[in-house]
Amino acid sequence: MKHLFTKISSFWMRFVARQHPKASSWSPQASVNNDEKKTENGRKQRRVRIVHVKEVLEQEKMMNSSSSSLKMCSSKSKVVEWKTLMETKWLRFSSITYIDPTGEERTWDAATRTTKDPNAVADAVCVFAKLKSSKRETQTLLVRQFRPPMERETIELPAGLIDKGETAEQAALRELKEETGYTGYNAKATPCSMALSPGLSNETVVLVTVDVNLDEYEEDERGGEDKVVPEQELEGSEFITVIKVPLNKMRESLDSLNSSGYKIFAGLYMFALGLELNEAE
């Protein structure tokens, strides 16, 4: 009976949505308090309206064309104030006041970096270097370093903050050279700046893919006289070990390093998982 009711109700809402596109049935905000009941634990129970990417994009386009000044208006949520609770040279601790889709005012705590150039596409870059060699499978470079917040050494992609005036590609080539000694070519930033921990911070990162011609370098330190020896250029506070790993062994290598007590950067591990999953499917 419950399902029959939700079905009729849902059908009606879809019908309305088709007649009046702005009263979209697949925006949860448009239907708050409809089709909803409370469970014992006080949570709202609500029939899910599963959407496909195409619908989200169409909705966005429709909303934006009807009122071009409203960006992201599929969400009625809105930040009304950032209040700085504390600030140091590197980080700012804020209480954010925002309006939820029902109009209720709520607060949220956040930690943000003070170092971001407002013109930069992101706070930082991370570098996926494709080390191509005529003699062996494609490898990539990982960096190992002590991270005080983790109280241990981590395994990450080469990475760093974007300096003032730099593009993501420039920052990536600079950081790769400084942290690993290798020179990259064909730097290509992914089209999006990604949120590292969107519930905690506004920190974003751009992934830059670069090629490295491994044939130019000494291999296993036995190369000829014409080969380049990679040299790091680190700041006084940086101590970084470079690890070279074949792409097709990334996941198993990260698992081993994790077992030995190193902490793996989430983006790197999930990248490796994607690589492996595809192989297995």
Added chain:
Amino acid sequence: MKHLFTKISSFWMRFVARQHPKASSWSPQASVNNDEKKTENGRKQRRVRIVHVKEVLEQEKMMNSSSSSLKMCSSKSKVVEWKTLMETKWLRFSSITYIDPTGEERTWDAATRTTKDPNAVADAVCVFAKLKSSKRETQTLLVRQFRPPMERETIELPAGLIDKGETAEQAALRELKEETGYTGYNAKATPCSMALSPGLSNETVVLVTVDVNLDEYEEDERGGEDKVVPEQELEGSEFITVIKVPLNKMRESLDSLNSSGYKIFAGLYMFALGLELNEAE
């Protein structure tokens, strides 16, 4: 000449390392101030010792067996104090004092969650749901929600904090049900808790892969009477739209969503990148 010198010096250090395994040449900490010069910008220039995962693991094993009380002693870095600068119900803002490999005392700012159960494997889980159907390609579920620190809606994997006493798998199945309405089976956590933003926070997340039998559910809301209608169970402050996306279209879907103004979670995007990269190679 420079290269020749570094080569001889490097060979000598490898030789010493082989005779005295503890004086490892591939630990950067063991060789600080050796083989090093300053560049014009004050950075240290140093020949990189590229290592392979096997070497890192062997080094770790050796160090641990020679002194079992020292964990992660390949790094001489050590945190000596966490000083709380400020704390709210959800976040703590700290100044960390640590010793770098040369023995110098340094400080580092960090933001950490106050909500972590000390017994939990991580702060949070994120869920990679494999939606298997007899009729179509494998899909997964993404969630769209307003994130105050980002001041906009994000696209993420279903995720949430691990409640007290929960395993990662239990948290994943609960969060998947609450946020998307789908029931998962065969929950399998990845072996490592991953660092979301190791330079900023100690926040960690475990990825849990679960299977969902899509044949049990209404498909495109036209299913038969015996089909399950997924129902969300959200807290009053949660407003989540569920997006279903075929695995083989993940990267392009995320790019489109990014172009429309949504912010993508880094772990998700890099997972999609791994999936796609493998297809292309």
